Structure formats: structure tokens, C-alpha cells
Amino acid sequence: MANPKHERAARAAANSSAAKWRRRAAAAARRPAPPPLPTLGSREHCWCGAPRNHTWPGQDTGTPHPRDTKETS
Ligand SMILES: [Zn+2]
Structure with missing residues (x-):
């Protein structure tokens, strides 16, 4: 059984601005340079x-x- 506190913490980390920035940076890196x-x-x-x-x-x-x-x- 997963600990609900841990689940909430993981969700919060995934929604943090740092995580969003990392996802954006990763998506930009995948895109070919103009x-x-x-x-x-x-x-x-x-x-x-x-x-x-x-x-x-x-x-x-x-x-x-x-x-x-x-x-x-
Ligand atoms: Zn010309």
C-alpha cells in the first residue's frame, strides 16, 4: 500500500515550478534547432x-x- 503522504508529496513535486521548468527544458531540447x-x-x-x-x-x-x-x- 502506498503512503498517501508520500503520494501527495510526489504530486506536489511534479507540479512544482522547477519540475515544470525541467519538462519545458526537456521538450525544448528535443525540438530541432531553427x-x-x-x-x-x-x-x-x-x-x-x-x-x-x-x-x-x-x-x-x-x-x-x-x-x-x-x-x-
Ligand atoms: Zn535581395
Whole structure:
């Protein structure tokens, strides 16, 4: 027979903030790390984050690099 006092203590320990933090940390450790953000203006990437020397609509006709594609929509 399990001791009810011990059961309550075990439940309290499992619900403690330290235990919750440990569970969160363990879950975060299992998750794969997000890919590193491209360094803006680096040798491999344009400042916009796309690969260097990428193209955009109208580039051949002299259209400048689109500055913020999110606000034009
Ligand atoms: Zn760009």
C-alpha cells in the first residue's frame, strides 16, 4: 500500500515550478534547432536574405531591388 503522504508529496513535486521548468527544458531540447538566419549582406546572401545575385520581377528592365515585399501586397 502506498503512503498517501508520500503520494501527495510526489504530486506536489511534479507540479512544482522547477519540475515544470525541467519538462519545458526537456521538450525544448528535443525540438530541432531553427536554421540560422542568413547574415544580411554577407558573401552568400543579399541584404534581403535571399541568395546573393538573386533575381526579382523586372530586374532586366531596370526595376530596382524590391525593398519590402510584405508591404506592397
Ligand atoms: Zn535581395
